[in-house]
Amino acid sequence: MPNPTAAMLVIGDEILSGRTRDANMHYLAGQLTEMGIDLKEVRVVSDDREAIITSVQALSANYAHVFTSGGIGPTHDDITADCIAAAFGVHIDVRADARALLQAHYDRSGLELNAARLRMARIPDGAELIDNPVSTAPGFSLGNVHVMAGVPSVFTAMVASVLPKLTGGAPLLSRTLRLFKAEGDIAGPLGAFADAYPDLSVGSYPFQKDGIYGSNIVVRGSDPERLDMAMANLEAQFPA
Amino acid sequence: MPNPTAAMLVIGDEILSGRTRDANMHYLAGQLTEMGIDLKEVRVVSDDREAIITSVQALSANYAHVFTSGGIGPTHDDITADCIAAAFGVHIDVRADARALLQAHYDRSGLELNAARLRMARIPDGAELIDNPVSTAPGFSLGNVHVMAGVPSVFTAMVASVLPKLTGGAPLLSRTLRLFKAEGDIAGPLGAFADAYPDLSVGSYPFQKDGIYGSNIVVRGSDPERLDMAMANLEAQFPA
Numbered sequence: 409m410p411n412p413t414a415a416m417l418v419i420g421d422e423i424l425s426g427r428t429r430d431a432n433m434h435y436l437a438g439q440l441t442e443m444g445i446d447l448k449e450v451r452v453v454s455d456d457r458e459a460i461i462t463s464v465q466a467l468s469a470n471y472a473h474v475f476t477s478g479g480i481g482p483t484h485d486d487i488t489a490d491c492i493a494a495a496f497g498v499h500i501d502v503r504a505d506a507r508a509l510l511q512a513h514y515d516r517s518g519l520e521l522n523a524a525r526l527r528m529a530r531i532p533d534g535a536e537l538i539d540n541p542v543s544t545a546p547g548f549s550l551g552n553v554h555v556m557a558g559v560p561s562v563f564t565a566m567v568a569s570v571l572p573k574l575t576g577g578a579p580l581l582s583r584t585l586r587l588f589k590a591e592g593d594i595a596g597p598l599g600a601f602a603d604a605y606p607d608l609s610v611g612s613y614p615f616q617k618d619g620i621y622g623s624n625i626v627v628r629g630s631d632p633e634r635l636d637m638a639m640a641n642l643e644a645q646f647p648a
Numbered sequence: 649m650p651n652p653t654a655a656m657l658v659i660g661d662e663i664l665s666g667r668t669r670d671a672n673m674h675y676l677a678g679q680l681t682e683m684g685i686d687l688k689e690v691r692v693v694s695d696d697r698e699a700i701i702t703s704v705q706a707l708s709a710n711y712a713h714v715f716t717s718g719g720i721g722p723t724h725d726d727i728t729a730d731c732i733a734a735a736f737g738v739h740i741d742v743r744a745d746a747r748a749l750l751q752a753h754y755d756r757s758g759l760e761l762n763a764a765r766l767r768m769a770r771i772p773d774g775a776e777l778i779d780n781p782v783s784t785a786p787g788f789s790l791g792n793v794h795v796m797a798g799v800p801s802v803f804t805a806m807v808a809s810v811l812p813k814l815t816g817g818a819p820l821l822s823r824t825l826r827l828f829k830a831e832g833d834i835a836g837p838l839g840a841f842a843d844a845y846p847d848l849s850v851g852s853y854p855f856q857k858d859g860i861y862g863s864n865i866v867v868r869g870s871d872p873e874r875l876d877m878a879m880a881n882l883e884a885q886f887p888a
Binding site: 421422423424425426427428429430433434435436437438439440441447448449450451452453454455459481482483484485519522523524525527528559561580582590591592593594595596598599602603609610611612613614616623626628 | 658661662663664665666667668669670673674675676677678679680681687688689690691692693694695699721722723724725759762763764765767768799801820822830831832833834835836838839842843849850851852853854856863866868
């Protein structure tokens, strides 16, 4: 059975302007690979209602899971929850369970649960809350879309809350052969090798070190014995 | 006149598997912002023919410029050039000008211009070459799509070759006010401030330092005087 597929939607002007370097994509990619969910596409869009709605609808229709990052805080530019509700055509308002979480949190911290903070309790009808052990304000899952915060520490914690609930596939394993040969010198036999193992993914990633050209050959697949066999074959073709 | 828009397409299994952390998106975002081209969307797709063609067509239709990164080397997984040709419905083959560049380069290095390396001279009909001062194998521009290498040092050099040929707009400037106040405490007045300056973009980015919650308020726009006025107003509302 093929692995479940996934896409990610990163939401935020600060990524597209170059102010902030996104960290969540790389983190989520590694986590999904470990549990056998194949991340097939990532989109980054600005804090724009139409862009978010259109992207969520397209990705939700095409992949088993969609993970979003960003735009669920208390300020005016945090519009993700409302956009997700609109994308699914469901009602959204402050919800009692989310409000209770925030009320308890702010009571403990001696801060006021004001109108701005209450925005973080806006949850679309039918969504399931995602636990946020870092700063309480929850994410949520609606249909196959999992909505999480953009702050990396919170995103990481929410990913840890969500992934155990999902069914993974066979984890994608990878083996790397580091060759001190230029890609152009190995591309012919490497292409033949890739053709001989159509069930494995074979990638070549060039590097340059101390003026020497090299290539990391990465072979990916879910069957460890098959990978071992392929790597033995590869090493025999390109002895150190 | 509004600034020209742009999108980026990052191509590569290694990004989506979490093996490699992409660096090119952040770099290009900063460069485009400086020259007044608004990066509106980024997509990351795998080394998959259909995914690349579909994304290129969608982005090329929706934005003034599209920049791609990855998949133009000599190995079997380098399929970007052929996909771009297919997306535009034009013929592709080894082209004399690109071949001459490679021939001279490999003659100098005493290496053979073999079949694999010749793949890097495959250029769609009608495309204009992008200079690669790092490792010679050129990128190309076809229509509004600029096709560049994924290796960061080469990507950076190709961006430097392409951007001076494009017409930019008013550079997007940004000013930041760092407040040691939690987002939830400033969100109300901050929203009113954003409403009062509809021509500026106002973002709020929370941080936590030594246990204290804070927010970086970033105001973006292209008119420096207007930005100064807005920042004076903002600082008056939130004295240090």
